[in-house]
Amino acid sequence: MKIPFRRTVARMEGYVPGEQPRDGGFIKLNTNENPYPPSPSVRRAILAEADASLRLYPDPDATRLRRQAALTYGFDPSRVIAGNGSDDLLAMVARAFVGEGDVLCCPVPTYTLYDTLVRIQGGRITGVPYPGDYSLPAGLAARRAKVTIVASPNSPSGTGVPTAALADLADRVPGVLVIDEAYADFASETALSLAREKENVVVLRTLSKSFSLAGMRIGLGFGHPAVLAGLNKVRDSYNLGRLGLAAGEAALRDIGWMEKNIAKIRKTRSALLSALPSLGFSPFPSQSNFVLAKRNRGRSARPVFEELKRRKILVRYFDTPRLSRCLRITVGTDDEVGALLAALREML
Numbered sequence: 001m002k003i004p005f006r007r008t009v010a011r012m013e014g015y016v017p018g019e020q021p022r023d024g025g026f027i028k029l030n031t032n033e034n035p036y037p038p039s040p041s042v043r044r045a046i047l048a049e050a051d052a053s054l055r056l057y058p059d060p061d062a063t064r065l066r067r068q069a070a071l072t073y074g075f076d077p078s079r080v081i082a083g084n085g086s087d088d089l090l091a092m093v094a095r096a097f098v099g100e101g102d103v104l105c106c107p108v109p110t111y112t113l114y115d116t117l118v119r120i121q122g123g124r125i126t127g128v129p130y131p132g133d134y135s136l137p138a139g140l141a142a143r144r145a146k147v148t149i150v151a152s153p154n155s156p157s158g159t160g161v162p163t164a165a166l167a168d169l170a171d172r173v174p175g176v177l178v179i180d181e182a183y184a185d186f187a188s189e190t191a192l193s194l195a196r197e198k199e200n201v202v203v204l205r206t207l208s209k210s211f212s213l214a215g216m217r218i219g220l221g222f223g224h225p226a227v228l229a230g231l232n233k234v235r236d237s238y239n240l241g242r243l244g245l246a247a248g249e250a251a252l253r254d255i256g257w258m259e260k261n262i263a264k265i266r267k268t269r270s271a272l273l274s275a276l277p278s279l280g281f282s283p284f285p286s287q288s289n290f291v292l293a294k295r296n297r298g299r300s301a302r303p304v305f306e307e308l309k310r311r312k313i314l315v316r317y318f319d320t321p322r323l324s325r326c327l328r329i330t331v332g333t334d335d336e337v338g339a340l341l342a343a344l345r346e347m348l
C-alpha cells in the first residue's frame with residue numbers, strides 16, 4: 001500500500017535523538033544530561049501528586065508552574081508559557097510561524113531539531129554558517145525570515161553569544177527572534193531580560209539540563225503576551241501532565257539545589273577543558289554543560305568515538321563535513337570525566 005503521507009513527511013528523515021543505550025554500564029556523556037539527581041523536593045512533589053487526582057486532566061494553563069516561573073525569573077505570568085520540554089515550545093514556534101514554503105533562519109551548525117520541525121511544516125531552514133570562532137554571523141537579519149532562532153549557548157559548539165549582540169539582532173530582524181537558552185544556566189550571561197524588553201523576542205528555557213529533569217519534559221518560554229497568545233493557539237491543551245507540572249514547580253522553588261550542581265559542573269568543565277589539549281584535541285570555549293573538542297592535525301574523530309564506545313564511554317559524534325573532526329562531550333561527574341580522560345590518554 002502507498003501510505004498517503006503528506007509529501008514533506010514522506011520525504012523527510014525524522015529527527016534522530018542521541019543514543020539512549022538499553023543495557024547499563026555505559027558512562028553516558030552523549031546527550032548533555034545532568035550527572036546529578038534533581039532536588040529531593042521534586043520527588044516529594046511527584047509522590048504527593050501521584051494520587052487519585054491522576055484520573056483528572058491536568059491544568060491546561062499550567063497556572064502554578066507559570067506563576068512559580070514568573071516569580072523565579074521576575075516576569076509577569078502573562079509572559080510565561082510552559083512546554084513539554086523546550087522541544088514542545090520549539091514545535092509550537094514552528095507550527096505558529098512556518099507554513100508551506102516559509103523559511104526559518106538560524107546560524108549553523110546548531111540544534112538539528114529546528115530543521116526537522118520546519119520540514120514538518122513544509123518549510124525550510126536558511127542557515128548562515130557560524131565563523132570558525134562561533135561568534136554570531138553577520139547576515140542573519142538580511143535573510144528577512146519571519147522567525148530567526150539562535151541557540152545560546154549553542155549546541156553542538158557549546159559557545160555563547162553576548163546579550164548585546166542578540167539585542168542588536170532583535171532590533172534588525174523583520175520578525176521574531178527566538179533565543180534558545182537550554183544551556184543558559186551554565187553560562188556567564190543570559191539574554192532573558194530581552195524577553196521583557198523587546199516585543200519580538202522569545203526566550204526558551206528547559207529544566208532538562210541544569211535542573212536535572214530531562215526525564216520529566218519541562219520547558220518554559222518567556223515573551224510578549226501577544227506572541228505567547230499565538231503559541232497557545234497551537235499548543236496541545238494538556239501538554240504537561242500533572243506530575244510534570246508538580247515537578248517543575250518544586251524544582252524552580254529549590255533553585256539553590258540547581259545552582260550547587262551548576263557550580264560542580266563548571267568546575268569539572270574547567271578540568272576537562274584544560275586536559276584536552278595535551279590529548280590531541282582543541283576544545284572550543286564552553287558556556288554549557290558539554291565541550292566540543294576538535295581533533296588536531298585534520299584527523300577524523302570517528303575512530304576515537306568508536307573506540308570510546310567499545311570501552312563503554314558514549315560521547316556524541318556528528319558525521320558532517322564541519323563536525324567530523326569533533327567530539328561533543330557532556331560534562332559528567334569528576335569520576336566520569338576522569339575515566340574519559342584516562343581512556344583518551346591510553347588511546348594516544
Ligand SMILES: Cc1ncc(COP(=O)(O)O)c(C=O)c1O
Binds near residue numbers: 085086155182217
Ligand atoms: C539547543 C537545545 N535546545 C533545546 C533542547 C531540548 O531540550 P528539552 O529537553 O527541554 O526538550 C536541547 C536538548 O538537547 C538543546 O540542545
